[in-house]
Amino acid sequence: MKVLEVVELTKRFGELVAVDGLTFHVDKGDIFGLLGPNGAGKTTTLRMIYGVLRPTRGTVRVMGVDVVRDPVKARSYMGVLPEESSVYPRLTAEENLIYFGKLKGMDEAELRRRVKELLEALDLEEKRYVIADKLSKGQKRKLAFARAVLNKPPLLILDEPTSGVDVMSAREIRSLIRQYAQEGSTIIFSSHNMWEVERLCKTVAIINRGKLQHLGSVEELKRLSESKEFEEVFVKLVKGEVGEAV
Amino acid sequence: MRLFKGSSGVVRVTRGLGQLGYSLPDKPWLVVAWKELVEALRDRRTIVNVILLPAIMMPIFIALPMMIMSPKTVPPRIMVSIQDPEAIEIANYFRELKDVNLTIKVEPVNVTDLIINQGYDLVVEVPQGFYSNVSSGGSGVIYYYYDPYQMRSTLAMSLVQEAINDYSEKVLKRRLEAVNLTEEYISPVQSISVQVTAEGEQVSPGEIMAAMIIPLMVGIIAITGAGTFAIDMIAGERERKTIEALLTAPVKRIEILLGKFTTLTLLSFLSGVSTIVSSLVGVSLMVSPMAVPYDNQTAAMATQIIEPSRLPLFISGVLLTVVLGGLTGNAIMVMAASLAKSFKEAQQYVGFLVMILMVPMIAVPYVPQSLYWLMRLLPIASLAMLARDLIVNPNWTNVLTSLAFTLLYLAVFLVLSSKMFDRESLVFG
Numbered sequence A: 001m002k003v004l005e006v007v008e009l010t011k012r013f014g015e016l017v018a019v020d021g022l023t024f025h026v027d028k029g030d031i032f033g034l035l036g037p038n039g040a041g042k043t044t045t046l047r048m049i050y051g052v053l054r055p056t057r058g059t060v061r062v063m064g065v066d067v068v069r070d071p072v073k074a075r076s077y078m079g080v081l082p083e084e085s086s087v088y089p090r091l092t093a094e095e096n097l098i099y100f101g102k103l104k105g106m107d108e109a110e111l112r113r114r115v116k117e118l119l120e121a122l123d124l125e126e127k128r129y130v131i132a133d134k135l136s137k138g139q140k141r142k143l144a145f146a147r148a149v150l151n152k153p154p155l156l157i158l159d160e161p162t163s164g165v166d167v168m169s170a171r172e173i174r175s176l177i178r179q180y181a182q183e184g185s186t187i188i189f190s191s192h193n194m195w196e197v198e199r200l201c202k203t204v205a206i207i208n209r210g211k212l213q214h215l216g217s218v219e220e221l222k223r224l225s226e227s228k229e230f231e232e233v234f235v236k237l238v239k240g241e242v243g244e245a246v
Numbered sequence B: 001m002r003l004f005k006g007s008s009g010v011v012r013v014t015r016g017l018g019q020l021g022y023s024l025p026d027k028p029w030l031v032v033a034w035k036e037l038v039e040a041l042r043d044r045r046t047i048v049n050v051i052l053l054p055a056i057m058m059p060i061f062i063a064l065p066m067m068i069m070s071p072k073t074v075p076p077r078i079m080v081s082i083q084d085p086e087a088i089e090i091a092n093y094f095r096e097l098k099d100v101n102l103t104i105k106v107e108p109v110n111v112t113d114l115i116i117n118q119g120y121d122l123v124v125e126v127p128q129g130f131y132s133n134v135s136s137g138g139s140g141v142i143y144y145y146y147d148p149y150q151m152r153s154t155l156a157m158s159l160v161q162e163a164i165n166d167y168s169e170k171v172l173k174r175r176l177e178a179v180n181l182t183e184e185y186i187s188p189v190q191s192i193s194v195q196v197t198a199e200g201e202q203v204s205p206g207e208i209m210a211a212m213i214i215p216l217m218v219g220i221i222a223i224t225g226a227g228t229f230a231i232d233m234i235a236g237e238r239e240r241k242t243i244e245a246l247l248t249a250p251v252k253r254i255e256i257l258l259g260k261f262t263t264l265t266l267l268s269f270l271s272g273v274s275t276i277v278s279s280l281v282g283v284s285l286m287v288s289p290m291a292v293p294y295d296n297q298t299a300a301m302a303t304q305i306i307e308p309s310r311l312p313l314f315i316s317g318v319l320l321t322v323v324l325g326g327l328t329g330n331a332i333m334v335m336a337a338s339l340a341k342s343f344k345e346a347q348q349y350v351g352f353l354v355m356i357l358m359v360p361m362i363a364v365p366y367v368p369q370s371l372y373w374l375m376r377l378l379p380i381a382s383l384a385m386l387a388r389d390l391i392v393n394p395n396w397t398n399v400l401t402s403l404a405f406t407l408l409y410l411a412v413f414l415v416l417s418s419k420m421f422d423r424e425s426l427v428f429g
């Protein structure tokens, strides 16, 4: 089943075509990695998927719902961690989660359970009653991650989820991503960490200058570029040294 | 509510108040409104901006100048130099003056030194030959030496002038009796002024002040008071990078806006109420006998600011101004804050708007009556006119006209603000 379907997705910023006719889909339970050099259009693509940017052309469907036509319904299927996203500095860690839980319409008991579970899993338990202003950068990022996955939505959209967090927390976030995928969530995320991508992703899309360059499983891309190191695979594919672009 | 925020940043609250709890209702706009309120309350500046500032500003602006000017607070220093040994009668009139710091000398004085160096507000000179001029049917001359830069000098002159008028009147009476004439004979025309108000009765100076100043002050505060919060809730949310995540919640943007709007309106309402209370205090201080002791009429009427039978209309007029002003002002502020590309820009827009929006409010008392119809049709001015029409002259055609136009503009501003809030650039500047 296609949880996410992107067709001919295009975004122009004036003269610049930041995303240029992207077409791909993500199946249920998949962990989909969106890769590309800086400025490739990953964030712009994800922003159109979660509906804060309007596509210039093309469509995005989440669980069959058009994101532009019925944004509220489409967003009810998503949990989003934007690239540069922070938390409310004057609310405590717990309150930050309660706020989003309430906006997502979670019921009280479930919300309580999830807040406790996530704060523990992400090693934020002792910051529960601390206003977020007093958290470290990585702790804020973890809190923003918890906010995104709070209600275990069918589709998780994570823009560089592990950037800026410590080794243990990055590992915890990866294990949560894997766990949610096993439980039936679908995940699309962007990352610059090839090691992480290799371990997590079933499917990988490499985009460059807004265009989809390669799409396939980690193994397929390795074969295509005749390399064992995934980082090398990425570099070769982006530079266009090997393989046919899709 | 017990809110404690220690240096560790730990927030402990005994009950659900002032906190975002699990039992919050599910309505998204209520959740947003409550969260904004909690955040606003945790910012110390909020209490200062919303309650304290309007509370102390009004008495300071309205009453303080009067209090300082009042001779009761600091009696003006007056030196009387009587160089005519025969001028005993007028000297007695001077001695009876109240609320002045008076020194009488019988020799010539150095006027410049007294006023420039010694801080006297007024020097009065009764020159030689004064009494013989007065008693021989001529005119006795008295000199005032004063500091043109000192308001207190003018005050001192008006106090002394009263004593001189009393003396002059007494002399005049004597002269008229001697030639068998009445006072009416030498003042063939007299003028009497009578107040005409819709209520058909005399109104106290307190009431005049209250009717003119309070709705405007309150309106200004309601319109402009929540500007800083509008910046914080919209431009601030972008600046702190929380807005993008917020807009991914499965909630209509209009509901998010409604929630923010609710809290903004509540805050400007609080501000407005604080202004009402403090304006009333300011006005009563101003018209109290203490402030203007030499006017008996004022003293008699000052005990009452608003006549009790007019109080309901007054209060509903002011409250309506607060609510409609708050809504209108917040719609405009939300528009500005959504349009701005950055926090700084939002501050500039709002600062500019605050000044612009105050102009029609302040202008109302000065506009000629023939232009009132126009004022009722213009944005913001219609609100000021509504307050005036309700409180001073409740003619229903006028009240309904200004109400209709106020509501029309409010609707326009609300639609525009929701349009602005819906733009892509809200997130990205």
Ligand SMILES: Nc1ncnc2c1ncn2[C@@H]1O[C@H](COP(=O)(O)OP(=O)(O)OP(=O)(O)O)[C@@H](O)[C@H]1O
Pocket: A013, A016, A018, A036, A037, A038, A039, A040, A041, A042, A043, A044, A045, A083, B428
């Ligand atoms: N709001 C915007 N207005 C104008 N141009 C934009 C805007 N957002 C992004 N761009 C441009 O679009 C292109 C793609 O940007 P995007 O943020 O999607 O890249 P990215 O792949 O996420 O890069 P990174 O790895 O650095 O996060 C860039 O050239 C960027 O300058």
Ligand SMILES: [Mg+2]
Pocket: A042, A043, A044, A083, A159
């Ligand atoms: Mg990016």
